[in-house]
Amino acid sequence: MNASVSLSHHTLDIEQPSLQPTDELLAAAKQHILFTANRPDIVMARGEGMMIYDTEGKGYLDFIGGWAVNSLGHSPAVLQEALARQASQLVHASPGFYNEPQVKFAELLCQVSGMDKVFFASTGAEANESAVKLARKHGALHLDGACEIITLTNSFHGRTLAMMSATGKPQWGPLFAPKVDGFIHVPINDLDACFAAVTNRTCAIMVELVQGEGGVHALSEAYLYGLRKICDMYGILLIFDEVQTGLGRTGKLFAYEHYGIQPDILTLGKGIGAGFPLSAMLTKARFDLFQPGDQGGTYTGQPLGMAAGLAVLQELLERDLAASADKHGHELISRLEELTATYPITDVRGKGLLIAFDVPEGMAPKLASACMERGLLINATRASTIRLMPALIVQTQHIEAMVSILRLAFDHLLSSHDG
Ligand SMILES: Cc1ncc(COP(=O)(O)O)c(C=O)c1O
Structure with missing residues (x-):
């Protein structure tokens, strides 16, 4: 497969290795990668802006931001x-x-x-x-x-x-x-x-x-x-x-x-x-x-x-992304605060795009995996705490999409009594 990455001075033609089937990659990972953490059965393949995609082509809206790392989103042109x-x-x-x-x-x-x-x-x-x-x-x-x-x-x-x-x-x-x-x-x-x-x-x-x-x-x-x-x-x-x-x-x-x-x-x-x-x-x-x-x-x-x-x-x-983080951070906090009327969310807190909220004890990891199934990455930093640290390029439409998926995940957990 050929991926064309357009740069301002020239165009790089990058030969990408054809992807091995996911189950083979997972089997090899389990055989050879030293265990340090429980990881889901997916393999990440590429990213663009606020999205990251696995080897099956499934996209995830990334509100973990590479663990507060991908400040400019995934694979930024600069x-x-x-x-x-x-x-x-x-x-x-x-x-x-x-x-x-x-x-x-x-x-x-x-x-x-x-x-x-x-x-x-x-x-x-x-x-x-x-x-x-x-x-x-x-x-x-x-x-x-x-x-x-x-x-x-x-x-x-x-x-x-x-x-x-x-x-x-x-x-x-x-x-x-x-x-x-x-x-x-x-x-x-x-x-x-x-x-x-x-x-x-x-x-x-x-x-x-x-x-x-x-x-x-x-x-x-x-x-x-x-x-x-x-x-x-x-x-x-x-x-x-x-x-x-x-x-x-x-x-x-x-x-x-x-x-x-x-x-x-x-x-x-x-x-x-x-x-x-x-x-x-x-x-x-x-x-x-x-x-x-x-x-x-x-x-x-x-x-x-x-x-x-x-x-x-x-x-x-x-791009004054600090100011953008401030603006969108306030937006994200107020959208989360609205959800407290309907869902068991408490203590929405944070500054800029380093935000957390609490859920009942034990619910955070279940909520994070229900979101992941629905194409959203959020971080359960403890059994009762969800942390959000999206890229500083996040925009209103990403926040709206994130809130919609969060609602679906909560609805699922609360209706299935899995929460
Ligand atoms: C406040 C703080 N200090 C230090 C570290 C360690 O950074 P690294 O994992 O790059 O060594 C982290 C990582 O999460 C952090 O959040």
Whole structure:
């Protein structure tokens, strides 16, 4: 099969391998792919805009957005073009050299974030590891060896061993012992608890401004203001993990703009590459503290990823997709609130296009699969919580279609007493 991808400068004829039957692919997947998650018996094949299609040709309206990653929708033309152009120039140099897209991307990212310096990586967990290392370096140099980081219960910071230790998921407590030491967990929006946890061993406080995996819970303004004050008082660093909330997702380019409070360290991931694995840790010039050997990575600042990130950020800015996320987020929330009159939906919440609502305990996974059967992807982040994080390109007609399918799924569950 030939797919013709039209680019502004030239047309690429991509020879696509003919697809193997789905049942063969599934059998091979079950035989060879290490089990880490329960996955449905479908195989994804291609995507376009708000839609993703499986190998049977069935289309799904995607309100999971690649797990808050596909900020520009599926296979956006700007990403295709940037990757094709950069791949023809230079795919990879070495982390030992600068490259042009890296410099341009760093410049633009610093300009829009108000930060001064950036370290690039590939995943959110790595960006957060970099943040923790930089905070510990600050502790070693300026806080008499302080190395503890305060994080929040119910938070999520990634799946490396250190980030599993930083994450405040109670069910992860006993996993993969021994844990990485030096992470203290305190409850969200409880300033007294945080204040009480600060000691002369503390070098940083790390928070998500809206807890994403934890079910879409925002920090209060008073709490964040208090955290900034604590950090300033003791010279400890305030780290914002904006891996999920960053780059337009919450209706502002950065979620901290909602609060008017700046971090000392900012981490980004997911939407920054719009599907290309890319992340970043940004900081102020005064925390440019690493020495050779402290931090690095084979793929840091790799040209292909840098070209992708630059193109994605330029597109987000040019189309003002943060404002669009704000507008359509409000629309989505009010459509969901209307449904509360008819269906067992409670506590519709969120900012921009990071939205959640609750359903009776145990209903969320059933609702997600009933929606999937009907061609809609939504995420059951817990047994009683549905999370929505569509691409920032979502339009009113997608929201209308989403609500219609959600209604059908609820009608089915409630009539079959399966809910
Ligand atoms: C807030 C936050 N931080 C970090 C991560 C980890 O990112 P990654 O899976 O790219 O390592 C996630 C992923 O969901 C996240 O939501």
